[in-house]
Structure formats: C-alpha cells, structure tokens
Amino acid sequence: MKLGFDPDEEAFRAEAAAWLEAELTGPFADLRGITSLTAMPDRRRDWERRLGEAGWSCVGWPTAFGGRGATLGQQVLFAEEYARAGAPPRLNHIGVELAGPTILAFGTDAQKQHFLPPIAAGEAIWCQGYSEPNAGSDLANVRTRAWRDGDAWVIEGQKVWTSLAQFSDWIFVVARTQEGSRGPKGLSFLLVPVDQPGVTVRPIHQITGEAEFNETFFDGARTPADHILGAPGAGWEVAMALLGFERGVSTLAQQMGFRNELDAVIAAARANGAARDPLIRQRIAQAEIGLRLMRYGALRMLSGDPGPAAMTYKIQWATWRRDLGALAMTVLGVAGEVADAEQATSAQLAHLFLYSRADTIYGGTNQIQRNLIAERALGLPREPRGDLS
Numbered sequence: 146m147k148l149g150f151d152p153d154e155e156a157f158r159a160e161a162a163a164w165l166e167a168e169l170t171g172p173f174a175d176l177r178g179i180t181s182l183t184a185m186p187d188r189r190r191d192w193e194r195r196l197g198e199a200g201w202s203c204v205g206w207p208t209a210f211g212g213r214g215a216t217l218g219q220q221v222l223f224a225e226e227y228a229r230a231g232a233p234p235r236l237n238h239i240g241v242e243l244a245g246p247t248i249l250a251f252g253t254d255a256q257k258q259h260f261l262p263p264i265a266a267g268e269a270i271w272c273q274g275y276s277e278p279n280a281g282s283d284l285a286n287v288r289t290r291a292w293r294d295g296d297a298w299v300i301e302g303q304k305v306w307t308s309l310a311q312f313s314d315w316i317f318v319v320a321r322t323q324e325g326s327r328g329p330k331g332l333s334f335l336l337v338p339v340d341q342p343g344v345t346v347r348p349i350h351q352i353t354g355e356a357e358f359n360e361t362f363f364d365g366a367r368t369p370a371d372h373i374l375g376a377p378g379a380g381w382e383v384a385m386a387l388l389g390f391e392r393g394v395s396t397l398a399q400q401m402g403f404r405n406e407l408d409a410v411i412a413a414a415r416a417n418g419a420a421r422d423p424l425i426r427q428r429i430a431q432a433e434i435g436l437r438l439m440r441y442g443a444l445r446m447l448s449g450d451p452g453p454a455a456m457t458y459k460i461q462w463a464t465w466r467r468d469l470g471a472l473a474m475t476v477l478g479v480a481g482e483v484a485d486a487e488q489a490t491s492a493q494l495a496h497l498f499l500y501s502r503a504d505t506i507y508g509g510t511n512q513i514q515r516n517l518i519a520e521r522a523l524g525l526p527r528e529p530r531g532d533l534s
Contacts, residue, residue: 150218150222154216154218154219154222157215157219157222157223158222158223158225158226161201161222161223161226161227162226162229162230164199164201165226165227165230165232166230168195169230169231169232172195173188173191173192173195175188176188176189176192176232176233177230177231177232177233178231179233179234180234180493180496181234181355181496182234182308182309182355182357183309183355183356183357184233185233186236186312189233189234189236190236190267190270190312192232192233192236192267193235193236193237193267193270194266194267194268195267196267197211197265197266197267197268198266200212200213201213201223202237202241202264202265202266202267203241203245203264203265204219204220204223205217205219205220206245206249206261206265207249210249210257210261210262210265211261211262211264211265211266212265221443224399224401225400225401226401227401228399228401228402228404228405229401229405231405236270236309236312237264237267237269237270237271239271239272239273239308239309239313240264240269240270240271240315241264241265243271243273243317243387244260244264244271244273244315244317244336245260245261245264245265246387247317247334247374247383247386247387248260248261248374249261250386251334251374251375251383251386252374253371255371256336256371256372256374260315260336269314269315270309270312270313270314270315271313271314271315271316271317272307272308272309272310272313272315272316272339272359272361273307273308273316273317274289274304274307274316274317274318274319274337274361275287275304275319275384276304276305276306277289277302277303277304277305278303278305281306284319284384285328285329285332285381286328287302287319287320287321287332288302288321289301289302289303289304289318289319289320289321289363290302290320290321290322290324291318291320291321291322291333291335292322292324293322293370294367295370296369296370297367297368297369297370298320298322298333298335298367298368298369298370298372298373299365299366299367300318300320300335300337300343300363300365300366300367300368301363301364301365301366302320302362302363303360303361303362303363304316304318304360304361304363305349305358305359305360305361306349306358306359306507307346307358307359307360307361308357308358308359309357309359310339310346310359310361311346311348311356311359313339314338314339314340315336315337315338315339316337316339316344316361317334317335317336317337317374317387318334318335318336318337318363319332319333319334319335319380319384320332320333320335320380321333322377322378322380323377323378326378329381330378330381331378332378332380332381332384333373333375333377333378333379333380334373334374334375334380334383334384335368335372335373335374335380336368336372336373336374337363337366337368337372338368341366341367342365343363343364343365343366343367344361344362344363344364344366345361345362345364346359346360346361346362347359347360347361347362351499351500352499352502353496353499353500388509399462400436400439400440400443400462403436403439403462403465403466403469404436406466406469406473406497407429407432407433407436407469409473409490409493409494409497410429410432410469410472410473410476410494411429412490413473413476413477413490413491413494414429414476416490417476417477417478417480419475419476419478425472425475425476428472428475429472432465432468432469432472435461435465436465438461439458439461439462439465442454442457442458442461443458453518453521453522453523454522456514456517456518456521456522457518457522459508459509459514460505460511460514460515460518462504463504463505463508463511463514464504464505464511466501466504467501467502467504467505469497469501470497470498470499470500470501470502471498473494473495473497473498474494474495474498476494477491477494477495481494481495481498482495
C-alpha cells in the first residue's frame with residue numbers, strides 16, 4: 146500500500162499550496178473560510194474563472210481541454226490543499242467532477258470541444274438532473290420524457306434535488322426517449338441549457354436555512370439534437386458511469402475538510418470544558434481513529450485497483466460524518482441550540498450537525514450502499530420477492 150507521495154508529487158503539492166495561499170490572502174480573501182454552498186455565488190463564479198485562468202480548475206483533465214493532465218495522486222493532493230487553505234466550495238463541482246469526466250468518456254470530439262473548455266474556464270456552471278419525486282434511489286423509474294422534433298429534443302417532466310440549479314447554465318438530464326420502455330431501457334442522457342423559457346427552477350429550503358437544492362421543471366424545454374451523450378436509448382450506461390465518477394477522486398480528498406471539522410469540534414471541547422468528560426474524550430478518539438482509517442483506505446485506493454473495498458467508502462464516510470455532527474452538538478450543549486451568525490464556532494458546528502443528517506441519504510442511501518456491497522462486492526444473491534413471513 147502506498148503510504149505517502151513521491152518528491153514530484155510533493156513539489157506539486159507545494160506549488161498548489163503557494164498559489165492558493167497567495168490568492169486567498171489577496172484578491173479572494175473574502176472567500177476564505179466560507180463553507181456555505183449557496184453563499185456569495187457571484188464572487189465564487191469569479192473564483193471559478195480565476196481557477197481556470199491559472200489552470201487549477203480541472204487539474205486531472207487533459208491539457209487540450211484546460212486541465213493539467215495531473216496524476217491521480219496529484220489530483221488528490223490539490224484537493225487536500227484546497228481544503229487545507231480554507232478555499233470556498235466549488236460552485237462548479239458538478240461540472241468539473243461529474244459532467245466533464247462523463248463528456249470525456251462518452252462525448253464525440255465535437256462535443257468535447259464544445260462543452261469542456263467553458264467548464265474548465267469557469268464560464269459554464271452545471272447541475273444534475275437525475276432524481277425525480279418517484280425516482281430517487283430507483284433511478285430507472287424516471288418519468289421525465291423527451292422526443293425528437295426536427296433538429297432538437299423536446300423535454301417534459303420534473304427533476305428534484307438539483308443542487309445549485311439556481312446558479313447553473315447547463316443541466317444533464319436522464320429522460321425516457323423510447324415510448325413504452327420501462328426500467329433502464331429506453332433512457333437517454335441529454336445536455337440541456339437552463340436559461341430558456343421551458344425550464345423553471347424552484348428552490349427547496351433546507352433545515353440549515355439554505356436552499357442548495359431545487360425542483361426543476363421542464364415544460365417543452367429544448368436542446369439541439371446532437372446534445373446527447375451516447376446513443377438514444379442507451380443513457381443508462383452513461384448515467385451509471387457518471388455515478389462512478391461521483392464516488393471517485395472528488396471524494397478522496399474530502400477527508401481534509403473532515404479534518405478541519407473534527408479539529409473545530411476538538412477546539413470547542415477544549416474551550417468550553419467538555420473535553421474533561423471522559424465519554425466525550427472517548428467519542429473524539431473514536432472519530433480520530435475513524436478519520437485515520439479513511440485516510441489509509443484512500444491511500445490504498447491510490448496504490449492501484451482498490452477492488453470491492455472501494456464500494457464501502459461512501460457508507461463509511463457518510464456514517465462517520467453523521468456521527469461527528471451528533472458529537473458536535475453534544476460538545477456544544479445548549480449553545481448549539483441557540484447559535485447564531487455572531488457565534489462563529491457554534492454556528493459552524495450547528496450547521497455541521499444539521500447538514501450531516503443528509504450525508505447517509507444523498508449519493509445513495511446507506512441502505513442502497515449495503516445492497517451494492519452485498520450484491521456487487523460480496524456476490525450475495527438477491528432476496529427473492531414475495532412473502533417473507
């Protein structure tokens with residue numbers, strides 16, 4: 146197992162750290178330390194453009210499309226330094242980590258030239274059109290439909306939980322394009338502009354007070370006929386490949402963000418005396434052990450083909466962070482229930498608790514993850530349907 150990084154990778158780390166420090170103490174100092182996904186969208190769009198100008202937006206992409214051709218290790222190192230520097234959440238996370246790699250894998254040469262450079266330059270922000278009111282974890286049950294009308298696709302239906310759709314220029318949409326088809330057959334993967342009369346975005350207000358998520362309605366929305374990845378009716382393969390990217394490199398370096406959150410919990414426990422409680426100290430120690438185990442697991446994934454063990458990562462980090470949020474509230478006590486913006490640490494940790502409740506749901510619920518581990522990693526048979534009494 147690879148437990149460290151070689152000299153070239155460490156040089157890459159130093160270059161990235163120096164650039165981030167200069168930018169976040171200089172022209173973008175106002176963005177440092179922001180954790181909200183919806184805060185200061187205009188400034189964060191400026192930040193996306195600055196990352197693109199300096200070649201730090203999509204470091205793992207080929208240089209022909211605005212990337213640096215970075216190795217897997219370098220990509221993780223940059224993401225680690227990004228979190229360590231207190232850089233803001235990426236406004237274009239979906240474009241950089243999901244839409245872009247999927248277009249690289251399935252797009253034609255013309256599609257790559259059309260879509261990828263604007264993402265890398267921070268000029269095209271993307272969101273995801275997968276889930277629907279009756280098709281969450283069961284993605285194959287989507288009812289949004291699309292049909293050809295001359296040189297365009299016409300789209301009717303509804304998507305939900307579309308993160309940051311209110312700031313996005315484009316959305317990729319899984320829609321049913323073969324009438325009468327069921328399940329994964331007959332779906333297509335369409336690339337659709339958001340700013341048009343046939344698209345309506347309605348915010349969903351969360352328990353945190355933010356509106357990161359949205360409902361997105363398509364009422365005769367249109368996109369050019371060639372804005373489709375893969376063949377018509379073959380969108381399931383594309384959609385499943387994208388979920389592989391969702392659980393790839395972009396998740397490995399999130400551990401640095403977790404490190405920052407755990408350090409904040411520890412600092413709060415020391416400041417208010419909660420660290421004197423042996424049960425709280427034990428829970429902090431367990432959180433530290435869990436974070437280090439995730440780190441070693443990530444390094445194992447970097448060492449080569451991680452095999453079935455990689456399928457455990459999502460449930461591992463989601464459960465760990467949910468428990469960290471509960472620990473944060475225990476440490477804060479009553480202060481966590483009345484925190485406001487003027488109480489920075491309490492507000493940060495209260496937000497962690499509220500937001501982390503969703504970690505075991507989005508991106509595949511813990512229940513779905515257990516099914517995937519059982520069926521795909523362990524090769525266990527599916528439970529037969531019917532009367533189980």
